[in-house]
Amino acid sequence: MFAERFVRARKASGLSMQALADQVGLSANAIKKYEHGDAMPSSSNLMKLAKALNVRSEYFFRPMKVEVQGIEYRKRASTPQKTLAKIHGDVLDQVERWYELLNFFPDSAKPIKEFMLPNELPALVDDYEDLEAIADTMRDYWGLGLNPIQDLVDTFESRGLMVILTHVDTDNKFDGLAGSIEDKPLIVISGSQNGDRQRFTLAHELGHLVLKGRLTDEMDEEKACNRFAGAFL
């Protein structure tokens, strides 16, 4: 348990093994041993590590309530690897808390619906013009009527999409990501954007979930998701 959580906290901090070692006065090799589960830090080193990683020392020993390793994101070339690693750590923590919270709900009242797509969606999309109709189909399917959607996050969550707002400093190099955890769809958006941009990003990421596997090779997925988002909103 310790090793796994320690690795997670270190990656979320954005520190390399060497950088962390330097901060706490240990060798990079010692850090590596902790991460591989080959050694445990002394309690005084544990406290230094917790401080350097900005977590409470109990963090390292909190049992994992759910397997949250299976998050897969679409690759995005413009977001630096290090930023993605930080986002990933934050997402894992938030998903874990989300599941912990869910445990308080009785089975009959769990606020999770299964995310579903309407059968009417075309199997193949080869024209950007078609995206307007697809967005309409989604709005119909979700019963959204013709007016602007008031609370988009709430609308998504009540249709089975987990939405995570990350406040990790991404230096404006990150808008959002769509992925899945344990087969449940997940959308991550940056909390530092203004409301309109967040709304667009949410709709764009929904586009990725809706259009997955449907676009022909000639279609640019980013462009298609933007068209979808514009029409959906």
Ligand SMILES: [Zn+2]
């Ligand atoms: Zn995209």
